[in-house]
Amino acid sequence: MRMFQHSCPACDGQPGMDCDPPSGLSRRGLFGAAVGLGFAAMPEAAIAQRLGNSGVRSISIRRAQTGEAFQGAYWRDGRYEREALQRLDMVLRDPGMDEATPMDPRLFDVLLTVQRALDSTDTWEVISGYRAPETNASRARQSRRVSRASLHMSGMACDSRLPGRESLGIARIAADMQTGGVGLYRRDGFVHLDCGPARRW
Secondary structure, eight states, X not given: OEEOOOOOTTTTTOTTOOSOOOSOOOHHHHHHHHHHHHTTTOXXXXXXXXXXXXXXXXXXXXXXXXXXXXXXXXXXXXXXXXXXXXXXXXXXXXXTTTEEOOOOTHHHHHHHHHHHHTTOOOOEEEEEOOOOHHHHXXXXXXXXXXXXXXXXXXXXXXXXXXXXXXXXXXXXXXXXXXXXXXXXXXXXXXXXXXXXXXXXX
């Protein structure tokens, strides 16, 4: 299994953050960094206002294809928890390529913000998390709905659903909060959420 070094735009170079800065980047790491810098404009103030800067941020995620899951805290008192993020990276890896990359922890902040707005404590079921470039290219050839420059390739997006919640309702709440990108795939019963700029489709 390929696992790329853990680094993220949310905590690299930030004092008090619990992620290691990168000592070197692979080909995919360079791609992710370039895409990440281009989309660093997520309205983080909206997230901070809703989640606060103290206490604990916890999330429950289950991967549809593998059944693997994470449940617990990924952030405590102003610090992302490195071990928790690494476990989340594994759960959200590309199962077809058996390849993981550092997921942007701001994505989990988006998921948590939406979940709290829905007053839900259920487990997110993730259909698609990280996508290797080869996987994304293959999907883009099969469907026009798949972007060739998808934020899935940089660990900034996931397609997911919440039990007992309509995808339309999730998408409306997320779009109203302006916390990132929101894509409604109503026919397939899931919502795309990312930590890029606020936009919808």
